[in-house]
Amino acid sequence: MQIIRFLPFVSTLIVFVFAARVLIRYRQRGGMHSLLWGIGFIMYGLGTFAEAYLAFDYTAFMLHTWYLFGAILTPAWLGQGTIFLLVRRNNIARISLIILTLVTLVAAVKIFSLPTTAKPFDVSVPVSAQYKDVLVRDSLSGALLGLFAAYGTLALVGGALYSAYIFWRKRIMPQRVLGNVLIAAGALSPAMGGVLVANHLGDYLFISELLGAIIMFIGFRLATAQQPVTAPAMQSAST
């Protein structure tokens, strides 16, 4: 039994704990960004759970679930949380959320209507290495995936890096700087894993998802921890 087959279970556990913490924070403090991040991490967990399930048994429903949540929706909903955090004017965040919700419904209907081939699914092989042979995708499903992945990765990673840079430049909240850097790195991890899989350059999706979940979790804890307002460098400069 390969240990790599159990990695998605570990990822699922971490991601659902992460989602619970974010949603508890939303209940305590509010903030639409926290709610959307919580939804995004639940989607992340559904994707990794489907991946874990498919390492031991196959159903077409689980394959569709993995493709919808693991490959398409997760980055976009996490990124939408960052949009709500950073874009506060002109109702851009609300309008983009409405559009995202509508396109998500279209994507769900589309993905679950994709047929599967008669080729047998080998549970000893990672789903990311064989979904192209089993799931019959068309140009619309590919376009939806590219659209969601690009939007979500740009918003989530770009937003975290932008926040890190702003705090760093102002020399304030060093823990938030580091937290945002880690969130960006964690989000980039599965994004790079997905790009490698899509371009036949290696299958590191399991480990990239696990690393991404752990790094983002640490980043989130750092970014939301109580912290001094002034960075160490400024403290020494002002004394």
Add this chain to the structure above:
Amino acid sequence: MNRPTDPKTRKQTPRMPANVLYEKVVPIAIGLMVLILVLVIAAVVFAPLLGRGGY
């Protein structure tokens, strides 16, 4: 006040930044990740169009 005021004669203690890691590594890390982000987005958007893989 007997302190030497001439900058040439005054002995100064070299000052290091309080946190070199924070001052130097963070912007490099941010820059590197921006570069990776651009590459990932380019791969996601353009690779299928160029016939190089695709999801």
